[in-house]
Structures are given as structure tokens and as C-alpha cells.
Amino acid sequence: MILYGSELAVKLQGQMKEKIDRLIEQGDRLPCLSVILVGDNPASQSYVRSKANACHKIGIENRTIHLPADIDQAELEKVIQAENENPKVDGILVQLPLPKGLDEKAALLAISPDKDVDGLHPANAGALVLDREGFVPCTPKGVMAILKEAGLDDLSGKRAVVMGRSNLVGKPVGLLLQKKNATVTTIHSRTAHAADICKEADILIAAIGKPEYVTKDFVKPGAVVIDVGINRVDGKLKGDVLFSDVEPIASVITPVPKGVGPMTVCMLLENTIEAWKKHEENK
Known part of the structure; x- marks a missing residue:
């Protein structure tokens, strides 16, 4: 199944608009x-x-x-x-x-920190590590929303591999996967036998910034593959995953474009509404 983040974003934004319309009416x-x-x-x-x-x-x-x-x-x-x-x-x-x-x-x-809707302030990063209330970075939050849409909310017993250890995506998405009870491995540029590790994953998150680097040799048949990569090659957007190679063997895969990217903006809107709610409650 190809899961389009663009379609999920439209659905979630429709729900947000209903809330905003009620505020306007009131x-x-x-x-x-x-x-x-x-x-x-x-x-x-x-x-x-x-x-x-x-x-x-x-x-x-x-x-x-x-x-x-x-x-x-x-x-x-x-x-x-x-x-x-x-x-x-x-x-x-x-x-x-x-x-x-x-x-x-x-x-x-x-x-x-209470206006940091990108979730990049150290206070919010620390809140994520310590499992306290705070803003979650938008792209990792979008990845989790995509997994939920695919029927993967409780990840107990699932093995997840995160390709990349950036503060923006790799580290926070690893923490979020753990919170859903996945067993998480992070690989990076210094990891030995990376393809073998990835091939054990039920859920593979590609966030390494290398266009079409992930081929079928990295993917276990039936795995869920979330492509976070945004790479411009000859004026076109390419993901970190070679889509044509991996799509036939993945159970769920996100494309680039129309995959994770639209969900990042969607989660920014969601975080802004959450910030508004907290500010209104604390008046």
C-alpha cells in the first residue's frame, strides 16, 4: 500500500478547520x-x-x-x-x-518554550526524552501520525530501524517509536553492516539525506517503509528510498513527494492549535 501523507494531511486539516470554524462562530x-x-x-x-x-x-x-x-x-x-x-x-x-x-x-x-511549535528548544527536546509535556518536532510527529493511519499505533513486539541520528528527525522519532513500545535501533554513517540491520526491521524510517540510497537489499519483505528524505536531484525531489525497487516488497511505503513532507506542515498547525489551547487555559 502506498500511503500518501498529502491525503492524510487533508483529512487532519479538515478536522482542524472544523475546530477553528467553531471558534469563529463563538x-x-x-x-x-x-x-x-x-x-x-x-x-x-x-x-x-x-x-x-x-x-x-x-x-x-x-x-x-x-x-x-x-x-x-x-x-x-x-x-x-x-x-x-x-x-x-x-x-x-x-x-x-x-x-x-x-x-x-x-x-x-x-x-x-511554550511558543516553540517546531519543538526545537532544548526544553521541549528534554521533555520528549523525559516523557513530559512539550512540543514534539513536526516531522517526527508526522511520521507517527502516518504509522497510526497505517494501523500501527501500538508497536509492541515490532522492530524499528531509524536511519539517521539528527536532532531534527532521527533522535526524536526514535524516542517516539520507543514510547509506542517498539524495539528501536538507530544506524548512521559509522554503522557496520547497515543493510543487514535494516533488513531485520518491521518498520524502517529512512532519514539520511542520500537520494535513493535505500534499495530492496535494505528491506525485509512486508516491512513498513517511511521515507523522510527530501533531496533535489536535477530539479526533481527524490527520497532516500529507491521507490520503484522497494515498493513491490513493502507492505506500506510513503512516496516522495506527497509523503512525509505535507505531514510536517500539518503537524505545525496542530502544534500551533495546542499552543493556543494552553495559552487560553492559562489566562
């Missing part, structure tokens, strides 16, 4: 996402537009703050702090990468 304050874009990177501008469009579709408010590429660190953090203090803003996202000369870690640290 005259309540709407959730608001503030996106800070620094410079004129075309890819970043495209990502920011897609987030703004997604907000518009479900009816939540969106602020895009476009700053010049030559802004200094202190000024950037001053803008972030102003959004932290703005009671009408529920979620803050700093679009990465930042231009050269700016400290991304410091910028992310400047975001208030």
Missing part, C-alpha cells in the same frame, strides 16, 4: 502562528509561503516577519522576544537555515 480569539524569515533564500521563501497557505486553509492567523539578511544577532533576538511577549501570538517559528553570521542555536533558544 467569536473567540483564533490561534496565531508567527514565522520569522531572514533574508531571501528562495527555498526558505517557498517553505514560508506553504506554511502561510496552510494557515489560511484552516482559518488560523499567520504573521510573516521578513527581516533583512544583514540583520545582526541582537536585533534578530529582539524581534523574537517581541513575539514571545505578544499575547496574540501562540506559535513562533524561525525559518532555517539562517544567513551566514547568525547563530541558529541562539535564535532557537530565544524562542519561549
Whole structure:
């Protein structure tokens, strides 16, 4: 089965829109996402537009703050702090990468953890490790939503292999899989016999940033294969999985594009609504 994250995202966003429509009918304050874009990177501008469009579709408010590429660190953090203090803003996202000369870690640290809807602040990362309440990074959260849609919510007895150990995807998705009772192995560039390890997986998460690296030699027949890779090759998007090779033997597989990518934006909207709910409860 090919599981399209784009179709699941439409379904989940429809449910979110119903909630927002009720808020509008009641005259309540709407959730608001503030996106800070620094410079004129075309890819970043495209990502920011897609987030703004997604907000518009479900009816939540969106602020895009476009700053010049030559802004200094202190000024950037001053803008972030102003959004932290703005009671009408529920979620803050700093679009990465930042231009050269700016400290991304410091910028992310400047975001208030209760508005960090990207789930990248150390406080939220720590909450995930310690199984406490906090925001989960959007891509790993989207991966788990896809697995749930495939009927894999309780993963007891399942062996999962995560290809990649990044802070953005590999590490958090490994923790989330463990929370669902999977037995998790992480492999990376220094792992010996990687293909043999992957071939033992009931669930294979590919997040290594190597276009079409994962072939059928990595995949156990009947495995669930989630392709997180987004690689541009000759102007086309390619995943980390060689789809034509793996699709015939996988029980479930996500394509690229229309796979995990749309779910990342969908989970950003969900996190923003969760942030709004917490702020309203704590008034």
C-alpha cells in the first residue's frame, strides 16, 4: 500500500478547520502562528509561503516577519522576544537555515518554550526524552501520525530501524517509536553492516539525506517503509528510498513527494492549535 501523507494531511486539516470554524462562530480569539524569515533564500521563501497557505486553509492567523539578511544577532533576538511577549501570538517559528553570521542555536533558544511549535528548544527536546509535556518536532510527529493511519499505533513486539541520528528527525522519532513500545535501533554513517540491520526491521524510517540510497537489499519483505528524505536531484525531489525497487516488497511505503513532507506542515498547525489551547487555559 502506498500511503500518501498529502491525503492524510487533508483529512487532519479538515478536522482542524472544523475546530477553528467553531471558534469563529463563538467569536473567540483564533490561534496565531508567527514565522520569522531572514533574508531571501528562495527555498526558505517557498517553505514560508506553504506554511502561510496552510494557515489560511484552516482559518488560523499567520504573521510573516521578513527581516533583512544583514540583520545582526541582537536585533534578530529582539524581534523574537517581541513575539514571545505578544499575547496574540501562540506559535513562533524561525525559518532555517539562517544567513551566514547568525547563530541558529541562539535564535532557537530565544524562542519561549511554550511558543516553540517546531519543538526545537532544548526544553521541549528534554521533555520528549523525559516523557513530559512539550512540543514534539513536526516531522517526527508526522511520521507517527502516518504509522497510526497505517494501523500501527501500538508497536509492541515490532522492530524499528531509524536511519539517521539528527536532532531534527532521527533522535526524536526514535524516542517516539520507543514510547509506542517498539524495539528501536538507530544506524548512521559509522554503522557496520547497515543493510543487514535494516533488513531485520518491521518498520524502517529512512532519514539520511542520500537520494535513493535505500534499495530492496535494505528491506525485509512486508516491512513498513517511511521515507523522510527530501533531496533535489536535477530539479526533481527524490527520497532516500529507491521507490520503484522497494515498493513491490513493502507492505506500506510513503512516496516522495506527497509523503512525509505535507505531514510536517500539518503537524505545525496542530502544534500551533495546542499552543493556543494552553495559552487560553492559562489566562
